[in-house]
Amino acid sequence: MMYEHQQVGISKHVDNKGRPMRLEDSDQDSSPKLEIVDLSGMSLDSLPNPPLNLATICKLDLSNNNLQNIPESLTARLLNVIVLDVHSNQLNCLPNSIGCLSKLKILNVSGNLLQQLPRTIDNCRSLQELNANFNKLRQLPENIGFELINLRKLSVNSNKLVFLPNSTSHLSNLRVLDARLNCLHSLPEDLENLVNLQILNVSQNFQYLGGLPYSIGLLMSLVELDVSYNKITALPDSIGCLKKLQKLSVEGNPLVSPPQEVMEQGLHVVKQYLCDNINGMAHKQSHKKNSWLGKLAKCGTFSGSVKIPDREAYIIPSYRPIDGLASPRYMGMFSPKRLFSPKSYFSR
Structure with a gap:
């Protein structure tokens, strides 16, 4: 009864583009009406049987509860869901049936106890935003970059990732990559396919991340680069080629190159220093x-x-x-x- 009572107040009709519908529009339109269902902050330990057709839900918010699992059968029936928010629960795993969500665009699983993501997430090819911050992830699915071709934002900060899969470098639509506060030892060598990447944050991997790949200089759309609080001793000279770069954060590293006196003069001087290094070396060789x-x-x-x-x-x-x-x-x-x-x- 609690579910049904809450359902009356928090479910509303939207059209197939997610826009709220007026009552008169709802009465006249004979097409299936999609629902936004908000069950957040209800201290739920489990999900009761819903009194509505799950295929009509386009947004489901189950955040800020005490859920330890999501039934496979429930996820498999969310055929039209576009937004799924389960952040701040006690989830140890996600159902494999999440791969059935072919229309899913935004998935928020942050603030749980996940150690891995199901491989079937590769089938969510409409996915544009994946937020898996504040979990216990040790690795990401190996093919994530080959399959999630529409992904624009990947947030995996505050986990236990030791590396990012090589396929990550093939997320050609990615705009934001946030992998701070992990245990990253290195980044994929071939980053050059990330042609739309604007923000890259791999800060606070502390004693683990000791260097950056030279291909970072081929991220021609990059605007912000944060590599602070790692153990990087030298920045790749190729960073001098990043014409759109406006913000570079390197504090908390034992940098030798560029030297401190160059770093203190600002980004423009740093980029010129690195660019001069490349041109000087090219001239000699x-x-x-x-x-x-x-x-x-x-x-x-x-x-x-x-x-x-x-x-x-x-x-x-x-x-x-x-x-x-x-x-x-x-x-x-x-x-x-x-x-x-x-x-x-x-x-x-």
Whole structure:
């Protein structure tokens, strides 16, 4: 009875785009009416049998309860759910049937006791936001980056992650990646497919994270980078190429390069220092046949005072859209080793 009583006050009709419907619209429209159901903060230990058709729910809020599990049968029937919020419960696992939620766009499972996410979450291909903060996650599904192609925000801070799966680098629509307060030892080497990433936060991995991959300099949409409170001694010179970068947080690291006197002069000076390092190294090594740094300078990838005559361009003969290149089939297509290998590589 408690469920039914609450249901009357917290359920409301919306159209198929999630917009509230007026009573007269609701009476005239013969199409199935979707429901927003809010059962948050009711101290529920379990879910009673609902008095409504679960297929009509587009948003279900079960947050701030005492739930230890979600029935497989319940999740499997949420065929039209777009938003599922179960944050701040006592969940040890998520049901495998979550993979049936083909329309799910926002999933909030933060503040639980999850040690892993079900592999079936790869089937939620409409998912745009995944919030799994404040759990006990030790790893993420290995194929998460290959399958969740629409994911824009991935928040996994305050867990026990030792690494991010290599497939993470194929989330080409990702805008925000928050992996602070974990136990990360390293980041995936090939980050270059994260072409839309604007915010990257891997701060407070403390004694674990000792370096950043050179490919971080290929995140051309990056606006904010927070690597504070790790054990990083040197920033990759490639960071000097991030033209859109507006905020760089590095405090709490035993940095040697750039030196402290450079860091104190602000982001513009830091970027120029790193860029000068690349151009200087490219100038010294440009005569070496196998030096891709020299080729970077020749291609004009890095701006700086070094001028090298007879600029060359390396062209991939057949064009493919970025979405195709971000698929597993073309894994690593954008890595520096391949982009700047001898021209004969692309003419095979």
